[in-house]
Amino acid sequence: MFGIVRRRIGFGASHASILDRCLHGIRPALSTSRCYSTAGKEMTVREALNSALDEEMSADPKVFLMGEEVGEYQGAYKISKGLLEKYGPERVLDTPITEAGFTGIGVGAAYYGLRPVIEFMTFNFSMQAIDHIINSAAKSNYMSAGQISVPIVFRGPNGAAAGVGAQHSQCYAAWYASCPGLKVLAPYSSEDSRGLLKAAIRDPDPVVFLENELLYGESFPVSAEVLDSSFSLPIGKAKIEREGKDVTITAFSKMVGYALKAAEILAKEGISAEVINLRSIRPLDKPTINASVRKTNRLVTVEEGFPQHGVGAEICTSVVTESFGYLDAPVERIAGADVPMPYAANLERMAVPQVEDIVQAAKRACYRSVPIAAAA
Amino acid sequence: MALSVITSGKIAHHLKGKMGLLGVLIHSSSLCSSLRHRHHHCSSSSSSSSLIPHNSRNPDAVFSDSAPGFSIRRYESTKAQNQLDSLFVDHDDEIQVLDFPGGKVMLTPEMRFINESPETRIKCYRVLDDNGQPIMGSNFQEVSQELAMRMYRNMVTLQTMDTIFYEAQRQGRISFYLTSIGEEAINIASAAAFTIDDIVLPQYREPGVLLWRGFTLQEFTNQCFGNKADYGKGRQMPIHYGSNKHNYFTVSSPIATQLPQAVGAAYSLKMDGKDACVVTYFGDGGTSEGDFHAALNFAAVLEAPVVFICRNNGWAISTPTSEQFRSDGIVVRGQAYGVRSIRVDGNDALAVYNAVKAARKMAISEQRPILIEALTYRAGHHSTSDDSTKYRSANEIEHWKIARDPVSRLKKWVERNGWWTDENELELRSSVRKELLHAIQVAEKAVKPPLADLFTDVYDCPTSSLSDQERLLRETIKRHPQDYPPEVPV
Numbered sequence: 016m017f018g019i020v021r022r023r024i025g026f027g028a029s030h031a032s033i034l035d036r037c038l039h040g041i042r043p044a045l046s047t048s049r050c051y052s053t054a055g056k057e058m059t060v061r062e063a064l065n066s067a068l069d070e071e072m073s074a075d076p077k078v079f080l081m082g083e084e085v086g087e088y089q090g091a092y093k094i095s096k097g098l099l100e101k102y103g104p105e106r107v108l109d110t111p112i113t114e115a116g117f118t119g120i121g122v123g124a125a126y127y128g129l130r131p132v133i134e135f136m137t138f139n140f141s142m143q144a145i146d147h148i149i150n151s152a153a154k155s156n157y158m159s160a161g162q163i164s165v166p167i168v169f170r171g172p173n174g175a176a177a178g179v180g181a182q183h184s185q186c187y188a189a190w191y192a193s194c195p196g197l198k199v200l201a202p203y204s205s206e207d208s209r210g211l212l213k214a215a216i217r218d219p220d221p222v223v224f225l226e227n228e229l230l231y232g233e234s235f236p237v238s239a240e241v242l243d244s245s246f247s248l249p250i251g252k253a254k255i256e257r258e259g260k261d262v263t264i265t266a267f268s269k270m271v272g273y274a275l276k277a278a279e280i281l282a283k284e285g286i287s288a289e290v291i292n293l294r295s296i297r298p299l300d301k302p303t304i305n306a307s308v309r310k311t312n313r314l315v316t317v318e319e320g321f322p323q324h325g326v327g328a329e330i331c332t333s334v335v336t337e338s339f340g341y342l343d344a345p346v347e348r349i350a351g352a353d354v355p356m357p358y359a360a361n362l363e364r365m366a367v368p369q370v371e372d373i374v375q376a377a378k379r380a381c382y383r384s385v386p387i388a389a390a391a
Numbered sequence: 392m393a394l395s396v397i398t399s400g401k402i403a404h405h406l407k408g409k410m411g412l413l414g415v416l417i418h419s420s421s422l423c424s425s426l427r428h429r430h431h432h433c434s435s436s437s438s439s440s441s442l443i444p445h446n447s448r449n450p451d452a453v454f455s456d457s458a459p460g461f462s463i464r465r466y467e468s469t470k471a472q473n474q475l476d477s478l479f480v481d482h483d484d485e486i487q488v489l490d491f492p493g494g495k496v497m498l499t500p501e502m503r504f505i506n507e508s509p510e511t512r513i514k515c516y517r518v519l520d521d522n523g524q525p526i527m528g529s530n531f532q533e534v535s536q537e538l539a540m541r542m543y544r545n546m547v548t549l550q551t552m553d554t555i556f557y558e559a560q561r562q563g564r565i566s567f568y569l570t571s572i573g574e575e576a577i578n579i580a581s582a583a584a585f586t587i588d589d590i591v592l593p594q595y596r597e598p599g600v601l602l603w604r605g606f607t608l609q610e611f612t613n614q615c616f617g618n619k620a621d622y623g624k625g626r627q628m629p630i631h632y633g634s635n636k637h638n639y640f641t642v643s644s645p646i647a648t649q650l651p652q653a654v655g656a657a658y659s660l661k662m663d664g665k666d667a668c669v670v671t672y673f674g675d676g677g678t679s680e681g682d683f684h685a686a687l688n689f690a691a692v693l694e695a696p697v698v699f700i701c702r703n704n705g706w707a708i709s710t711p712t713s714e715q716f717r718s719d720g721i722v723v724r725g726q727a728y729g730v731r732s733i734r735v736d737g738n739d740a741l742a743v744y745n746a747v748k749a750a751r752k753m754a755i756s757e758q759r760p761i762l763i764e765a766l767t768y769r770a771g772h773h774s775t776s777d778d779s780t781k782y783r784s785a786n787e788i789e790h791w792k793i794a795r796d797p798v799s800r801l802k803k804w805v806e807r808n809g810w811w812t813d814e815n816e817l818e819l820r821s822s823v824r825k826e827l828l829h830a831i832q833v834a835e836k837a838v839k840p841p842l843a844d845l846f847t848d849v850y851d852c853p854t855s856s857l858s859d860q861e862r863l864l865r866e867t868i869k870r871h872p873q874d875y876p877p878e879v880p881v
Contacts, residue, residue: 105662111692116651116685123655126640127590129662131655150645151652159633159641160624161848195849219851251854298854 056242061231063205064094067212068132070244072102075130078216079106081117082134082171091136092172092231118144118169122151125167125221132216135171138187138225152221153196168215170224173201174268174319175367177229181355186320188267191223192297192329198250199297201225203271205235207294210248218250225296227268253300255307259289262313262377265304265330267293270317270368277373286381296326301333308334312343313380317373322350347376512719515766516746517736521795523803531745536810542583542740543805544819546575546798549599551823552608553771556615559831560629560775565615569630571596573770576740576797577702579603581670581765584747588667590656591639592649595630596702597672604637608823612830618837619880624848625840647677650686650699654760657695661758668696668754676707678721690760691729698750699730699762702737704769709782725762737765738797741804768795841880842868 058066072078079102084091086099086109099107110117114135121131135141141148148169155163174186192199198220202208208226215222240246256271257278266274271292278288289307293300308314314334316327327348334346352366488495518531525531534542553570560568571578578599585591591600598611610622614632617625622634623641633641643649653671660667677683678701690697701721705712718724725732731753735746743765750761768791772779779788805811846853846861853861868875875881 108693111685111688113681113685113689115681116689119648119651119682119685120655120658120689123592123649123652123657124659125655126652127656127659129655129659146645147648147651150643151648155641155643156850157848158623158626158631158643159848160622160626160844162622162633162635163641164851198850298856301856 056237056239057234058205058209058237058242059232059234060202060205060208060226061092061094063208063235063237064212064226064231065096065098067209067216068095068098069101071213071216072098072106074244075216076106077128078130078132079108079124080132080134081108081110081121083110083112083117083136085109085134090134092228094226094231095134114140114144115147118147119151121167122147122155122165125152125165126155126163130166130168130216132168132170135169137176137183137228138171138173139183139185141169141171141187148191148197148221148223149194153194155196156220157196164219165221166219168212168218168222168224170212170215170226172228172231173225174227175229175351175356175363178358178360178363179356180358184356186225186318186351187223188225188296188318189320189325189329191225192299192326193324194297196221197297198222198295199225200250200295201267201293203230203268203292203294205237206241207248207254207292209237209241210246211250211294213247214250217247222250225268230269230272233272248294251295251298251300253294253303254292255289255303256292257288257290259287259311261287261311262315262380263289263291263304263307263311264315264317264373264377265291265293265327266317267296267326268319270319273368273370274317274373276370277377280370280374281377284378284383286377286383288377293326299326299329299333301337304330305334305338308338309341312341313377314342315347315349315373315376315380317349317368317376319351319367322348322353325350344380344382347380349373349376507717508719509723513722513734515734515736516742517739518742518745519739519800519804521800523800523807525804531741532748534741534744536808538583539801539805539808540810542579542744543798543801543811545579545582545599545603546740546801547816547819548608548823549575549578549602550798551820552598552602552611552827555824555827555831556611556629557771557775559615564831564835565629567629567775568615569595569774570771571599573768573791573795573797574702574704574737575599576743576801577700577737577765577767580740580743581672581700581747584744584751585670586667587638588665589638589751590653590660590667590669591637592653592656592669592671593639593642594646594649594673594677594702595642595644596674598630598632600672601632601634601637601639604634604639606632606634606637606639608826609830609833610634612827612834613837616831616834616837617839618834619840620834620837621840624844626844647673647680647682647686649673650677650680650682651689653697653699654686654690654693654695657690657697657760658693661694661696666755668698668751670698670700670751672700672702674707675701675703675705675712675715675721676710677701678724679715687724687728687730687760687762694758695760696754696758697760698747698754699760700747701762701764702767703764704737704767706769706773706779706783708773708777709779711783720764720766722762722764730760730762732762732764734764734766737767738795738800740797740801767797770796839879 068080080095080098085095086104086107089096095107118133121133124131152165152167155165173188175184188199188201191197198218200211200215200222202211212224215224257275259278264274264278271290274290278290281288289311291304291307316330318326320326327350331346331348334342349368349372351368354366356366357363487498489498518526518529520526549571553572556565556568557570559565574596578597582600582603587604593600611632613620614623615629623631631642633639640649649671650673653669657669660669673683687699703712703720707715720734722732722734733746736742746763750763753759754761770788770792802811842864846857849857865881868881
């Protein structure tokens with residue numbers, strides 16, 4: 016409840032995004048009152064994903080869902096609740112425990128022309144199927160010279176949850192986003208979840224859809240446009256969640272929420288931060304990121320995953336290549352600790368970026384504090 | 392109360408006293424159950440179980456053959472058995488049937504481990520002997536002259552194509568090649584049993600299936616040379632053929648990945664209600680992959696119409712089957728997954744044709760997967776990157792190449808039928824050879840795929856970053872034209 020109130024005041028979420036599309040990012044200053052009056056309906060991310068799946072399955076009989084516990088159990092995280100009852104066992108398949116098996120089967124079905132949505136209980140388990148995701152799905156259209164297209168969606172929770180240890184907490188955004196042939200999406204809000212999942216299902220290419228377990232229960236305001244069944248968001252476009260002029264903060268998934276909180280704190284100290292919700296990791300919206308950096312001249316990238324070869328590293332390269340002259344400070348990269356995720360709550364807290372880390376990084380980029388010693 | 396495997400009379404007498412009114416029913420049902428015990432005793436020591444027709448799920452059906460005296464009772468006792476099952480479970484000291492997830496099982500007080508291998512190996516279905524003579528009493532459908540000759544011609548063409556392309560690689564004209572020498576019968580005869588609507592997911596040693604479906608020698612050659620006419624736009628190594636219009640999915644290098652994909656494609660066919668099935672090929676080595684397990688298991692659960700054809704050719708590069716698995720080949724694994732299976736002589740074109748035809752019919756009409764193990768021998772090297780004399784004797788290779796050649800075996804049969812002469816043979820081989828050499832000349836001279844094909848098909852529509860990369864590349868070429876190879880179109 017508290018969180019919801021904070022979010023309404025913090026930024027013009029759904030309403031602003033509509034303006035965004037019309038005016039290509041040139042918007043008047045935030046008017047929180049406008050957002051408050053139009054944000055009548057709220058929806059959790061879970062409901063958003065469920066409704067998106069439901070609507071797409073209803074619209075296209077070729078779409079079907081496959082995964083462990085998606086049917087009778089209503090989904091390990093209840094994302095597919097009610098779908099078995101509505102569409103029957105031919106379109107909502109409970110699979111045996113073989114990620115490699117059901118991923119391969121999904122790819123085969125996609126080769127033939129169906130549009131499978133494969134659910135991994137967590138993307139950590141997708142490693143058991145990664146050969147099929149990369150070699151069978153991502154590369155097929157290219158290797159067959161366009162004869163075999165693979166309109167498949169791989170979705171499931173990604174990244175850290177709470178107290179689940181190393182084998183359940185890794186973020187796979189960087190791994191999948193490095194592979195040509197795949198599209199990689201990471202929604203944050205309910206609007207993101209609905210729009211991007213619908214776009215993913217309709218897309219003819221294989222899409223990796225990285226959700227977040229801790230976001231499933233969070234509520235976000237949604238406009239009437241978002242609730243419409245034809246709604247979808249473009250793949251490859253980032254969203255400016257909060258406009259600012261002093262420093263750009265890029266983030267995706269759960270870290271967007273943290274970045275917005277950090278922006279609030281920074282605002283009180285006189286630093287106006289622009290928060291970009293990446294939404295799409297591959298293709299990365301480099302034009303939006305660079306345009307923002309050219310405006311603010313400072314960049315902080317935030318991600319939950321391991322630092323080496325991460326998403327932030329790619330963003331940094333892009334900015335250094337295309338907007339070097341505009342940078343007034345080195346790029347700051349906030350990422351998870353370079354260790355397998357520990358279990359103990361205090362250690363886990365230290366292994367994942369916190370709001371304070373983002374605030375400190377932004378300040379360093381603005382030369383408001385003593386820079387930390389160079390990391391190893 | 393010790394329930395052991397004893398004569399039916401004893402049990403019946405014992406139970407009759409206890410159950411009173413239900414005495415008659417018990418008598419017949421216990422006869423049935425003790426018969427079952429006896430049959431189980433026998434089955435582990437005979438291989439007759441492999442010849443049981445597909446109602447093996449109902450053990451009573453077997454009894455009617457082996458115990459004629461009780462066949463009259465069979466119908467009644469089955470019904471009674473079902474009724475009594477529930478009764479039996481309630482009676483603590485009368486339990487003969489146990490109720491667990493997965494269904495009911497008969498109990499046995501005797502601790503008996505199932506042997507790791509059957510006493511005799513599963514028999515191999517064969518129709519023509521090594522001299523091309525039909526075996527007495529063999530069970531097969533006659534093949535028409537037209538079909539037989541089409542099969543034979545294709546087998547010769549495949550054999551010739553393999554020989555010439557192998558030589559071309561040795562001469563440095565293509566980078567890589569992989570032959571199917573010794574497996575021509577599996578390739579062609581199985582292809583002949585399917586229709587063009589059946590979807591093929593190959594491993595990589597089945598170009599004959601594509602040849603049968605009408606892929607021309609020039610088309611094969613273009614792919615191997617990776618020129619502009621290649622349907623693969625020069626993206627793949629040689630022998631990675633693929634053709635949508637022939638329903639032949641592009642060859643993919645990782646082993647056995649096509650198996651679960653085949654099940655997925657079959658599931659789609661099933662949802663469409665098409666009168667077609669999926670056929671997927673793999674070698675003995677491929678059955679060690681996890682994908683093999685997942686695919687067979689899943690196909691059975693989903694009841695998918697897919698025919699799994701294993702080319703057990705004895706070798707996975709240098710690994711002989713004795714080091715690949717310890718089961719009795721692949722055919723025995725079918726039952727482990729609930730999949731109907733058969734072992735066939737892969738070098739006998741007619742046996743392969745018959746078995747595959749029957750398998751296809753069952754797969755489609757009964758909507759179930761079928762597993763076929765075709766025993767054969769990889770007479771050539773694994774590929775042009777391999778020299779198999781390093782791990783097997785040259786004598787062994789010679790023996791299989793000459794004495795056990797599937798092409799000559801079929802040749803003997805068609806010659807004996809008066810359908811083929813030596814002149815025909817000479818003419819066919821020389822004309823195919825000429826056609827291939829011409830195709831190679833054409834393919835060699837043909838222009839390579841254009842620059843644009845580097846960036847297309849990564850996605851359905853190129854992303855902006857890909858377009859940027861292409862633009863950058865073109866600009867660089869414009870600035871330094873002398874460094875760009877002249878024979879590659881821009």
